[in-house]
Amino acid sequence: MSNQNSTSPAVSSLHDEQAKQRSDDGQLQQGLEDTFPASDPVSHTMTTTATPTITSENTDDMEDTPKVDEALAAVRARSHTPTVSASGRIAGREIRSVRQTIADQVREHPLSALGLAALAGYVWGMTR
Template sequence: MAPQKSPAVVALEQEQAAQNRLPADAELDKGLKDTFPASDPVSTTRTSIPTGAGPAESNIDESPRVAEALAASGDTSSYEGSATEASEEVQALRREVARLRESAAEIGYASVRVAQSEAEVVLDDVRDRVRKRPLAAVGIAALIGYIWGLTR
């Protein structure tokens, strides 16, 4: 006598047989239909509103209003002091972050100015050398051009 197959095995075999009967395109179409909401194209829009925290946004108060929410619910006994302290600490941290952001921007601008002045000094030095010895400068330029041409 042949062993009885469990209902799970019978269902698996039926499902595999049904899948083997379907062509590959039909399976792809079925998968796309099953995931219809996710298959919609993504909208590619751009906003003209900047998203970075600029100077105008640094004055915005975004701290949580825990004390106000607790006061509205009527239970301020144990949380009022800690919520006020937390709010003050958040404000202090926001001020520190704003100060650090301004310092980083100043350092960046200063380093750009230093690099520009150094480049101007090097350019002035090269101009002075070319004026003092024009034939040597033309010879060096010709040699560099010849070597560049050999490597191409």
Template sequence: MPNPNESPAVQSMRKEQAEQRKQARRGELDKAIEDTFPASDPVSITHTSIPAGRSDVEAAERVKREPDPTALDQEYPLVDQVLRSSGRDHEELRALQKEAGRIAESASELASGTARLAKAEAKSFVEDLEDRIRRQPLTAAAIVAGIAFVFGATR
């Protein structure tokens, strides 16, 4: 109840302060409700899809110390020792390394080509589907409605 002895400015200030306290409590309540809603859902863990590197520092250091098996200009002392003991020379090793590099490159190109082919097939399928939907929109809508009904009935 406003005090009749207070000036209108003081009354206005008190009213404004009361509204601010009320808004702050309402904001806290809204935040608490948002933080707990819906309470029946399990907690979900969010993660980024961008790789950030190795989380195991020791494993990362170990990988850095190991020689790159695909590099052609590296020395492999154990392989050299085995080849010397078996009578093969260093040039044969280099030829084998180069051939292994070419095989790895071919495999990479094959995988890349396969991925491009799969993308082209998927794009072609989507374009064909879009064309069919444009030609027969009512049939497409009926099919979608049927699928939605079956999906809803089974859930």
């Protein structure tokens, strides 16, 4: 039978770890105190900010700033100018090319175009 006063190396290691953690408790407490404002709950009160008051001295500076109406007019003027990108121009040309090709095919083969349109109309009507 083993002696009860002697402890195994695992038990003594556990006791050493626990003692070390207890001695480190002061560092943990100091760390919590150092970060205390960050751990406060969110305040439910509303704060207001001070707004500048307009005085006669400030009105001279405000004359140089752009007015809201002028800014809106500038935005409207820019939005009415046509700005088409290169890809938009290419897509427009392709659409016109396809439209012209279809028109040429209908002129060359009117009966085939009429039959194809009738078939497409019949299929579309059956799906409704």
